[in-house]
Structures are given as structure tokens and as C-alpha cells.
Amino acid sequence: MLMITIAGFLTYPLGWSAVNPSHIWIFIASSLLVGLAQYLMIEAFRLGEVALISPFKYSSLLWATLIGLVVWDDLPSKHVVLGAFILILSGIYLLRNEVTSGGKNR
Helix, strand or coil, rough: CCCHHHHHHHHHHHHCCCCCCCHHHHHHHHHHHHHHHHHHHHHHHHHCHHHHHHHHHHHHHHHHHHHHHHHHHCCCHHHHHHHHHHHHHHHHHHHHHHHHHHHCCC
């Protein structure tokens, strides 16, 4: 929280404008929904099988890309796509390794 405040003061001279008071409710709703989503994801990992839940966690890459395209008409750069591709391939590798070993690598 302190770092966000410091960053805010440092970037203010660069063109950051004051927050519109009518947007405060959007910030509050957004923070509550993000907090709830994080809590539910933690509970899912605590109660469920990681191999079953992980694809839902990784689907956030697709959602972020879709929302970025629809809302801001923006596509990720080739570096972001390459990083996402590496992340997805490593997740598939780990899942496949878990399935073929029967979970004996722990």
C-alpha cells in the first residue's frame, strides 16, 4: 500500500489526474470482487485437486486477452503471447507428468 502511494505521488507530475469522486464506487466494487475472487480461488485450491483447478486459473490469460480486445481494442504483444505460450506448455507438462506418475513424484 505504501509503495502504491509513493508511486502515485511520483507519477502525478507526469500527467496523472485526480480521481473523479463518482468513480470511487467503481473502485470499491472492483476491489471487493477481486478480493472475493482471490478468496474463492484459495478455497478451491485448498479443497480441490490442483490438476482439476489449475486450468481455470490459467484461463485468466484468455479472459484478460478477450477483455483487452473488447474494451480497449488491444491485442497482446508477441512477447506476452510467447510468455503465455511458455506458461501454458509448462502447465501441460506438469499435468502430464502428474498423471503419468500417478502423483508419486511428491
